[in-house]
Amino acid sequence: MKHLNKLFAAAILCAGLSAHAQDADHPWAVTVGANAVDTKISTTSNFSNRLGGYFKTGNWNILPSVSYLNVSRYLGDGFSVGVVGSVNKIEKFYKNDKQGYEVYNPGDLSYYGIDAEIKYSFKEILKSRVIDPFLLVGGGYTFMGDASTGTANGGLGLNFWFTPNIALTVQSTYKHSFDDSRTPDVDVASHMQHFAGIRFQFGGKDTDGDGILDKYDECPDVPGLAEFNGCPDTDGDGIPDHLDECPDVPGLAEFNGCPDTDGDGIPDHLDECPDVPGLAEFNGCPDTDGDGVPDHLDECPDVPGPKENKGCPWPDRDGDGVPDHLDKCPDVPGPASNNGCPEIKEEQVKQLNDYGKTILFNTGKYTFQESSYAVLDNIVRIMNEYPTAKFHIAGYTDSTGSDKINIPLSDNRANAVKVYLIEKGVDSSRLSSQGYGSANPIADNKTVKGRELNRRVEIQVKK
Template sequence: MKHLNKLIVAALLCAGFTSQAQNADHPWAVTIGANAVDTKISSTSNFSNRLGGYFNVKDQWNILPSVSYLNVARHLGDGFSFGLTGSVNKIDKFVLTEAMGYEVVNPGDLTYYGIDAEVKYSFKDLLKFKVVDPFLLIGGGYTFMGDASAGTVNGGLGFNFWFTENIALTVQSTYKHSFDDTRTPDVDVASHMQHFAGIRFQFGGKDTDGDGILDKYDECPEVAGLAEFNGCPDTDGDGIPDHLDECPTEAGLPELNGCPDTDGDGIADHLDACPDVFGLKEFKGCPDTDGDGTPDHLDECPEVAGPKENKGCPWPDRDGDGVFDHLDQCPDVAGPASNKGCPEIKEEQVKQMNEYGKTILFNTGKFTFQESSYKVLDNIAKIMSEYPNAKFHIAGHTDSTGSDKINIPLSENRANAVKVYLIEKGIDAKRLTSEGFGSSKPIDSNKTVKGRELNRRVEIQLVK
C-alpha cells in the first residue's frame, strides 16, 4: 500500500503525455476503485468449469479491501481511447498448475504491482441505450509479483454504467498473458486474470462560465445560463434569453421581443409615451379621447375635439357669429364670415353719414367747426364705431368762390379736420383717409346761393 501513491502519480504523469481527447466533450477520464487478481488459468474445454472458476471469488480472488487501482485515459476518436492503469494488490491465494489439480496455496503474501497501457473501443455511440456502455480492450504492461517481474500482453472487456453524463460505474476483466510463466512464485509472473470495479469520472471539457454547458455548445460561453437556451441566461425569466431580449431585466412578451406592455396596447413600454394608458400606435401609445388628432397628453381639451393649431381645443367665438375669434376681425361684435366676422354697414347708414356731412359747418374761410357741427360729428363717429372693420374716405369740397389756390388747400384741411376729430373720438386712424377736391366736383350750380351751399360739403365714402 505504501507504493500506491507513487503508482497514481506515475499514471497521471504518463497520461499527461497522451494527445487525444476522452470524447468530443470531455477530454479526460479518471477511474478509481478496487481490483482483484485471479491466478487460475484453465485450459479445460468444459465451459461450466471455466465459468465456475471465474466466479470463485472467495477461494481464488486476491482482493484488497481499499482503493487499489487508478486509470487515466484520453480518447483517440471514433470510440477509441488510450489509457494507463496503475494497480496494487497482495497475492495470498495462488493457483498452481492444472496438473497439480489447481491447488490454491499462499505463496507468502506476494506484493503485486501493475502498470498497464491499453486501447479501448467503446460501443456506446453504436447503441441507442446510452446508459450501458460495453467496451473491448487490448494492451500490454509490466507486472511485479513478489520478487518477480515480467511484461504482459493484455486483452479484456468491460462495461460502463452511466449515472450521469460524467459519472459511471466501471467493471472490467482483463487477461494478462505473461512472457515468463513457469508458475513459480517469486521466480516468475504467472499469467492471470485481473478484475476491476470502480467509479469513472469524465472531465476536461471547457466550461468558462461554469453553467454545466460546454463552451462548444454554449451560445453564451462567458455568462452562466440555462440548458434550454443553449447556455444563455434569462434574467427576467420570461422565456426569452437575454441575448435575444430587448428588455432582459423586465419580463415581457415574445411578440415584443421580451419587453413588457403594461397597458396592453401592443406597444412595448420602453417605446410607449403613455405606458400606463391604452393608446394608439400613431401617437406612440397615447390615447386620443376626442379623436381630433391631438393625443390626450398634448391636448389641452382632451374630451372636446379641436384643431392641432389650438392645442386640441376648439377655437373661441365670443360673439357667436360662427367666425372663430382668431379669424374674426370683430370678435366681440357678431358679423358674417363674408365680412371677416364684422357687421356690414348698410347703404342707408352711409347715406345718413353723408347727410350729416352736408350739415357740418365751418367758420368762413377756415377749417374750424362751428359749434353746431360737433353734434353732427359725434353722430358720424357713433355710426363708424358700430362697424369696426369698415374703412371710410372723407372728401372735402368747396364752391367756386375764390381760386383753386385757395379752395383746394381749404377743402383738404376741412376734410382732415373731420378725420382728426373722428380719430379723437376713438375711430382707428387706419380706417380713415381724407382728400380735398376744391370746387372741382360740384353737385349743384355755383350760380345760385342754394347751389353754392350744397357744393360746400364733406362726403363720407365707404371704402370697399
C-alpha cells in the same frame, strides 16, 4: 495501504467535481474501485473448464479497499487509451508441483500491476446511452512478491452509465506471463484480473459552469440554460437575454422580449405613455379629442384645438366664429370675410352722409358752427361701431366764386372734419379727405336752396 485509500478517495472526489458530459466532449476518464486476482483460471488448457472457473469467486484474491485506478483518454471513433495501476495481496495461489496444481497460501505475497490498454467501445454502434460494452488489448508489468515480468493482456468489460458522465464499470483482463513456472517469488503466474469501479468522464471546457461546453455554448462567459444553448433568460420570458431587448422585464416575442403594458401594440420602451393605450403616430400616447395633439401635450384633451394653441380652441370672445387672435374686432361680432369685424351697411352709409350734409361752416371759413359738433359726434359714434372700415371725406362748395377759392376751401373743410374725427379717437389710417370745389353738384346752384345743398361734406366707404 491506508494512505493509498485516501489517495484513491481524493481521486474520486476530483473526478466527480470535474465530470460533465460524454466521451467526445470530455475525453478524460478516471475509474476507481476494487480488483480481484484469480491464478487458478489459467491452470487448465480446457476452455470450458476455464469458463466454468471464471465464476468461482472462492478462488479470487480480493483486497478489501480501493485497489485500482484507471486513467484514460478518448481518441475518437470508440477508441480510448489508458493506464491502470492496481494493488492486491495473494493468499490463494495455485502452484505447480509433482501432484499437479494445488492451492497454496504463499503468505504475504504482494501484488502490483501497471498496465497500458487500448479499448474499443460499442456504445456508438448500439446507439445506447446506458449499456456500453467494450474490448481491450494491451500489456503491462506485474510484480508478485519478489518476482516481476511483463504480460500481454486482453479482456472485455461493460460500462453501465447512470448519467452521461458517471458509470459502473466491470472488467475482466487476462494477463499472460511469459515467465510462468508458477513458483512464488521466482516468477509471475499468468492470471485473470477482475475490476469493478466507478468511472467518471471529464475534460471539456465550461467557462461559465452552466453544464454546457463552451463549444456548444452561445454565451460561454455567462451561465445559462440548455434550451437556449447556454444563454441566460434573466426575466424568464422564454427569450434569451442576447436576443431580448428588455432582458430584465418579461415581455413578448413579437416585441423582442419587451412588454406592452397597455396592449396598444407599441412596446413599453418605445411607448411614451406605456400605461394608457394610444396611437403609433403619437408614440403610444392617446389623442382623446382627435385634434392631432396627443393628450400628454394637450392642455384641453377633451376639446379639439389647434396644435399652435397647445390643443385648446382659440378664444372667441364675441362668438362670431373668428378666433380672437385673428379677429380684428374680438369684442364685436363680424364675418370672417371682414376679419371678424362687422361690415357697415348701406343704411349706416346713408346716415353718415345725411349727417355730413348738416355740417355747417362759418361763411368763407372752414371752422364749424356750434350746431355741427353734435352731428360730428354722431359720425364718430357710427365709425367706432365699424372699427375696420375706412372712409373718404369729400368736401364740396356751391358755384359761387372761382375754383381758385372754392377748391382750397372745400379741401380745408374736408380736412377739418377729418381732424375732428381723429381727435375724437378714430384711427387716422382709416380716414382720408379731399376737396373738390363746386364739382359734382347735387342741386341747382341757381337757387338759394340748391346752393345750400351743394355746400356739403360726403362720407364714402372705401373698399
